[in-house]
Amino acid sequence: MLPKRFTRRGLVCAGLSFVFAGSAFNAAAVTDPIGSTNVTVADPTVPRPPGTPCVVQLFSGLTFTDFNTRPYTYTPPTGCGTHWAKVVLEADFSVTVGRQYDRTATLWLGGVNLYFGTTQEPSAAVAPSWHVERDLTDYSALLRQAGNGQAVIGNVVNSTYTGVIGGSARLLFYPASPGAPAAKAPDAIYPLGSDAVGNTVALGNSDSQLAKALSLPRNVERAYLDVFVQSQNADEFWYTCVPDQYAAQVQECGGGNFREAEVSIDGQPAGVAPVYPWIYTGGIDPYLWRPTPGVQTLNFMPYRVDLTPFAGVLSDGAPHQVAVSVAGANNYFSATASLLVYLDPHLKQVSGQIERNTLVDQPPTPTISDSLVTDASGNITGDINTELSRHFIIQGYANTSHGRVHTKVEQTVSFADTQGFTINATTYRQVSDQLTSVDSVSQSSVGAFVIGRYSEQLSYPLHLDFTQQVAADGSFALATVVHQNYAKHGQHQLFDITLYSADVNNTVDSADTLYFDASGHLTSHTGQHSAQAFAFSDSLGGCYRRNVTAQSGVVTGYASGSGCRNNQNSVSWFSHPDGSPDSGNAVLGW
Template structure:
């Protein structure tokens, strides 16, 4: 590729972006919540839409979930929106009747591929919550070109004790037109269920794996990963190494978790595990009416596997697998492989040339200053830390030359748990940060053609403070800070083409009061805030803040700090932080 073509590509992209920036703005990304309401309220943006009327395909309507059986549905592509789709959006609405019910895991599937993953809001005796979720499925367009079977799975128990009945509806919206972002050419689920389901990973040796026969002209590849903590791992972020579990009265197994990706048994990448907290977690009043970060609608983590493109194109079957380091019973996992094909080559060849992730075991360093005193009193810290740096490089011989790809990543995990345990009470403070700093590059000859930089940070602070009175009654105050930070930059031939920053944080607190028999008598002091902010280099700006008090929405504001004090987001942006391909503006 010569310099003349480089300049033409840049000029073409500049014109395209200028046109889009000038005309394609979706101004309404708000939720429209009512102050004083006890219904679910979140500050998250909706998926921005292109102009024009979409074609709507209903997946299911007002289906009830009262057992652990799946709810099947049939899908066919929309007749009225043939050809190109500028965007495809999943919309789903859920509710649960007033009464008693656990939070439940919710998933939607099509042809084995996950379309949605999240959990449900818990009801109360007086509140029947309802909520809306959306997911940008534009990258899954090739899956949606053919008629297939799908299913909704929300395992639920309804009986004399657990009375909440869950209802749900879902639809796909297809917006005709062209997108500036090239969508993947192939979508491959890793699960064994042909319609779709998650896989339980009980320990670090367990894996979600699929042996795939792939096209022979792959030039880029990515893996979307979900790893959801369940069972004994639900509160993994508060667990301690087995040696300290008895003294601290905590779950064992440690609190380091990380998703490992492999190809043909060799390490291929890592995905951080987000510490999602469900609406029944720790203290259910913490999450009424505003749940934790992404609780109702998880965001997948996308792993760049492009250095393996040449290897995956050799015509042999290849195993792609996911496991969870530190899993301790258990994680629910699913993953989807996305591939881009070289349209002008029947055969792409190549290989991985360097992989420094091989041999780097995900084994954290543990430290302790715990001291045991009289009457089983315990005080001190337990620290857990791990930092790994690795580089994976490979090349692929394509129709536009030999493309050399490199993924360089630094992943970090730092956790400190402070305990104060004595006859007067029990206090545990957990401070944790998971971080990722990654750079993906593609090079043709001496030129770095595309570069994609990502920085993630998942801060979590949990303070559980139980105070025991002399009569045996006690109060338990829980304070939680949960954050999600993402900053990404796309570069083309050394020029910053696009950058975006997402910040989402939830702060919540509540106190539970128990009598000497251990029965809950009351709760007080419930309050929370959520702040969601998004900006990109083209002028998109989204900011929504809310606060809650005593289980009701207290304040709600939109656009503060944005131009004109108004949220305005370009339709091709991803303000929720959902993943984009490593070089989405690629012209080949």
């Protein structure tokens, strides 16, 4: 039977009320990257409205060589008003040639997260650089006030780890105009973290919480929580771990492979946020992710939890604890969350209560089964299965200036994972097939009339095939095949009429084989190839398609717009082709 595998950590170092007033946004042309070894992704940038933006530079030319934060000050722009059509964060990062781990990168303002992602690992010959964007229109209330922020990229630079990370970031504010009205953004933003400038909180186990007692305005009519939970340390490869009772037998990390973020209000379950199996650029085999990293690796998307059924409760004037935990956390997850609230402009006091909450009696406890067989020689074959599916309804009402509004959030959240093992004297193979899925409907009613409905389906498939083969001389090969996907469908309805729907699909496939001598030293690698396909379409005719292929660390194929009208990408400026969240009930136009 093989010894525990070589470390996988790294072998080297707005609202829709104006949808029909918008115009199409033609994605900017990109220089043909074929032949490049630099970071190349198929992801879309954030589409922009017409007009010239005001630009606020957050920082420029910073370097990250230690674990100290890099503070900056923020002042709102002048000359673009205070209610913008769109706000976009742009950030550019790079790392010098040499050896360096991937690092977690976050940007903050007033305790609120503006960006969350990781960095690209360099090589001895390639100093990668990359660009990220985030739609921050829903954070406009935060950005109307001056404040303090900081960039956090903890990094070690010494004689061994030589890569110096650099970065710059700015905010672009697009002024409102007749063709691009001011967004119907939340009226207030509240971070859950305790750091007044901003930082993540480590959740070491299932009982750990990111929590804050908030005293909110007394006229909350809608509320949403943007959640990020990022696996770290022993939890980085949580998707390959097995329940503790199997860990020694199959030579894997323990703690199981079910992870899910749980949201609560005053200790009562209030929602669920699925955990995406992000793989960082040093993960499993670093060559897999050069030059194209995994799905969202450099730029995470938050998951938005609809807490509107609790609007009446949150408006009662008392402090309420809003908390996030990670079921299954096993040292540890970095977490941050921001509460976005819409206020009733015509009423000083909203009242209401929760009418139904079936999530209360459904703890996040998966079912475990196995078909493992150990023969007389100690060879192991078989599967370990982990499953959990919960259907729940959370319903509440709020007495608003529009009348008594009943909001029902109905979701089915499912997790299914099968890990197949083949372990003998010359082979260690683990094949993981995991699927997290969410089917969600948020519905608002006044009396018998359904006045707003937002449905969303999410799918996070992950396939990982890892095979270690040992030769007679003790040398060995590690072959890895990875398939990742992020799929999202959203649909907005008003009075049972579909106003808008959109689909996002992001897929990355990559493979590589590493070779080691009998002493465990890396000698070579071969067969590296990868492909990313990104597709977006919506009911207004918006279309975005981009495909990237690479071989041996070099971009070999690049196609943009193929399959769209006139073979050109064209999306509406208010759309979310990157998969970033929007507030479904913004369609109400309140």
